[in-house]
Amino acid sequence: MRYLTAGESHGKQLTTIIEGVPSHLPLVADQINESLIRRQGGHGRGRRMQIEKDLVEITSGVRHGYTLGSPISLVVHNDDFKHWRDIMGDAPLAEEAEVRRTISRPRPGHADLNGGLKYGHRDMRNVLERSSARETAARVGAGAVAKVLLRELGIEVAGYVREIAGIVSEVDETLSVQERAAISEASPVRTFDEQAAGKMMEAIDQAKKEGDSIGGVAEVYVEGMPPGLGSYVQYDRKLDGRIAGSVMSINAFKGVEFGLGFEAARRNGSEVHDEILWSEERGYYRRTNRLGGFEGGMTTGMPIVVKGVMKPIPTLYKPLQSVDIETKESFQASIERSDSCAVPAASVVMEHIVAFEIAKAITEEFPSDYFPRLKRAVDDYRKEVRSF
Numbered sequence: 001m002r003y004l005t006a007g008e009s010h011g012k013q014l015t016t017i018i019e020g021v022p023s024h025l026p027l028v029a030d031q032i033n034e035s036l037i038r039r040q041g042g043h044g045r046g047r048r049m050q051i052e053k054d055l056v057e058i059t060s061g062v063r064h065g066y067t068l069g070s071p072i073s074l075v076v077h078n079d080d081f082k083h084w085r086d087i088m089g090d091a092p093l094a095e096e097a098e099v100r101r102t103i104s105r106p107r108p109g110h111a112d113l114n115g116g117l118k119y120g121h122r123d124m125r126n127v128l129e130r131s132s133a134r135e136t137a138a139r140v141g142a143g144a145v146a147k148v149l150l151r152e153l154g155i156e157v158a159g160y161v162r163e164i165a166g167i168v169s170e171v172d173e174t175l176s177v178q179e180r181a182a183i184s185e186a187s188p189v190r191t192f193d194e195q196a197a198g199k200m201m202e203a204i205d206q207a208k209k210e211g212d213s214i215g216g217v218a219e220v221y222v223e224g225m226p227p228g229l230g231s232y233v234q235y236d237r238k239l240d241g242r243i244a245g246s247v248m249s250i251n252a253f254k255g256v257e258f259g260l261g262f263e264a265a266r267r268n269g270s271e272v273h274d275e276i277l278w279s280e281e282r283g284y285y286r287r288t289n290r291l292g293g294f295e296g297g298m299t300t301g302m303p304i305v306v307k308g309v310m311k312p313i314p315t316l317y318k319p320l321q322s323v324d325i326e327t328k329e330s331f332q333a334s335i336e337r338s339d340s341c342a343v344p345a346a347s348v349v350m351e352h353i354v355a356f357e358i359a360k361a362i363t364e365e366f367p368s369d370y371f372p373r374l375k376r377a378v379d380d381y382r383k384e385v386r387s388f
């Protein structure tokens with residue numbers, strides 16, 4: 001499975017093309033819409049999230065509620081495009097036309113300056129329209145399809161918030177993936193610990209008041225994994241590596257951890273590694289899951305636990321110094337409207353990004369043209385390894 005996305009933030013539409021999804025997988029647009037709507041929520045999100053509800057149109061690859069095995073294309077129309085037609089239209093401009101809203105002032109922390117230098121865009125709108133996190137809606141679309149496939153195979157994925165601005169939300173490690181999903185879904189900051197949630201919301205409101213922004217840590221939890229997914233035989237087949245790369249590709253993500261992650265550096269080996277047990281009922285399993293579901297680039301069959309660190313949103317009311325590329329003069333970059341925190345939304349994005357990598361690995365390892373055949377192969381494999 002692979003996918004491409006296309007579309008500018010204020011362009012006509014976002015497009016996702018997903019290839020390699022098996023045929024005969026039940027799929028309806030509402031399953032994707034549910035994910036898109038979840039991405040738009042979270043305490044502290046701005047006006048755009050309220051005026052525009054993302055809804056998907058499936059324009060290929062699905063017929064009568066089932067996938068065809070052909071490329072699936074998803075389209076999310078930008079309702080606001082009517083207001084941007086002149087600025088974002090594809091037709092050449094009339095000579096006398098004035099290009100409005102050109103941007104010659106790169107914002108620190110964004111792709112503006114590097115992208116302008118690289119692609120020769122003196123109007124940096126040409127960069128920011130694509131580098132904007134609006135694109136993550138298209139990626140969530142691909143992940144939503146992956147989640148449908150995984151669910152049919154008994155694999156569930158949940159994304160939620162573990163930390164905002166240094167306020168940590170503890171998780172009861174015995175919670176199932178369904179409980180994690182349900183509890184975080186009911187929280188305005190997508191987290192468990194109500195006390196921490198209250199403090200997080202205060203921190204978000206405070207940052208907004210001060211014209212500042214705050215970051216945090218999102219976590220994704222995956223249950224129902226067969227062991228042995230991914231491989232140790234070649235570096236680019238290590239599934240933890242692939243997931244890490246994919247998480248790092250999310251806008252504003254600056255680090256990834258599996259299980260104990262960086263904490264492993266501070267502990268003895270006996271307090272890091274997970275002892276191996278076997279029972280008739282469960283087959284092989286680990287006494288603990290400190291390594292977050294991976295050994296040797298392969299799944300252990302224990303839940304995958306992966307964290308991603310999101311930096312504070314770079315667009316600030318509080319001015320940061322930058323340089324106007326036309327005049328070369330310094331100016332203080334500040335804006336009138338921005339979210340102060342998007343970690344809750346980013347946890348939804350991360351959930352879908354991880355789901356896609358896992359679905360991709362499964363379709364590589366098992367016959368994946370026809371979904372019932374894939375399911376049989378996964379079920380047989382699960383049986384085989386239980387009594388190995």
Ligand SMILES: Cc1cc2nc3c(=O)[nH]c(=O)nc-3n(C[C@H](O)[C@H](O)[C@H](O)COP(=O)(O)O)c2cc1C
Nearest residue numbers: 110111131132133251252313314315339342345346
């Ligand atoms: C869900 C989500 C929402 C975001 N919203 C904003 C935003 O409202 N304003 C902003 O300046 N950056 C936002 N960002 C972050 C920027 O897109 C990102 O920092 C920028 O594109 C530069 O990329 P880099 O931080 O990965 O280097 C958001 C990121 C995510 C994942």
